[in-house]
Amino acid sequence: MNEFAGAGADRGPQDASVVVPIVKASAGSLTDAQTKVMARDVNVHYGEKQALFNVSIDIPDRAVTAFIGPSGCGKTTFLRCINRMNDTIDNCRVQGTLEVEGKNIYASDVDPVVVRMRVGMVFQKPNPFPKSIYENVAYGPRIHGLVKAKGELDEIVEKSLRRAALWDEVKDRLHAPGTGLSGGQQQRLVIARTVAVSPHVILMDEPCSALDPIATAKVEELIDELRENFCIIIVTHSMAQAARVSQKTAFFHLGTLVETGPTEEIFTKPRDSRTQDYITGRFG
């Protein structure tokens, strides 16, 4: 069954308890990790201007991969290819192969809305819906038909809020507006919303840029917990954050993927001089 297929395919309501199980396994070494997202020769044009040149990368499951690089290097463009957000831009053309869990997400029978459920995204500025905390988390499972009964929905909401390390702070005011939370809490609410629909992959575009150091630390701790069960890709301007949270790092520059490797190696002995110059602050 092609789980990315559009409305026409066989897709009955799924068992709400089939959320990705919380298996406290170790992350394991990168070499024996499964590839969750595979890209080969991805080229992206905005009209005449080419933004990405032949990007190929394997992104492992149950790990955090960081995309780093100077402004305009293409890292966010590439991130947005993985959940087909670039479809919303009129003159944007994506070529090449992109697979999530071995399935081509740009195939003609694939529904981009379903892709965006399975490949969730957290943005720089927290964007909770103008609804209650409960409704923010319940909305996704409900409209995607993931639950049958309200009891199941309550369960998903609690599980997701617990996973986002937010439950204890909001359990007594689930019907308060999501927008009334602090910035850090809003971001964790958005993360809860994302995990509520059992994504395969979680994309994060500078998730902590708008947060203070304490909120940032809480989100980083959350990322550390989530990576035991999800494939996470994070775009960040902070070298130190990439070093702290990721296991694999990819350096982009002028639309090309210059170097990838285990984070420890990238930050102690990078192979390319451009990578070295960027991470040591010798650019420009």
Next chain:
Amino acid sequence: MTDHTVKAFTEELDALTHEVARMGGLAETAVTESIQAISRRDTTLAQSVIERDAKIDAAQHDVEKRAIRLFALRQPFASDLRVVLTGWRIASELERVGDLAKNIAKRALILNQSEPIQLTKSVERMGRIAATQLKQVLDAYSNRDVRAAVGVWFHDEDVDAHYNSLFRELLTYMMEDPRTIGACAHLLFVAKNIERIGDHSTNIAEYIHYLVTGEEIATERPRADAETTDT
């Protein structure tokens, strides 16, 4: 390599490596002069070496403080990380070299109070080899020259081989004339200290390799010293 966009970072890294190089110069002088104090039976020189060791200790503390500051305030990565880390470790090696030179000078004071022994010539030769090695490895550090560093790393056997033959010579000497046992015992310690100085030069060579390549020297260090117990 280009400067950091934030120039103060480059300045702080340079200041650290300059301090390590300066410390290297002090250690080199201490080793050379402590050996001279033995061979020329120069008590004044020996006392001077002993007093000046405090400067080497102070330099090591300075390097350490700079390194901690760089780690805390700049969070260095990649090559910068290796510069700070190896600068700190090399300073520790040089501080030990200074101590060993001071100990040699202390033994010189004692030896100068008894009759001269022929074997000090052999000790002097060994000392000069160790001093040359130290100079070569410090030059390699200044020039970030991996090949020169690896050269020193391979030739640690020379100092070790000298130590072994000197050990046997001294034993023979002591057996032939028991009145020389006191002085020979001190010379044994001096020889051991020189052999240790050679070991520190080898360690510094390993750090230079890591500094430049980011990799550790892969094989086992050549060891030729038969008597490896600590004295």
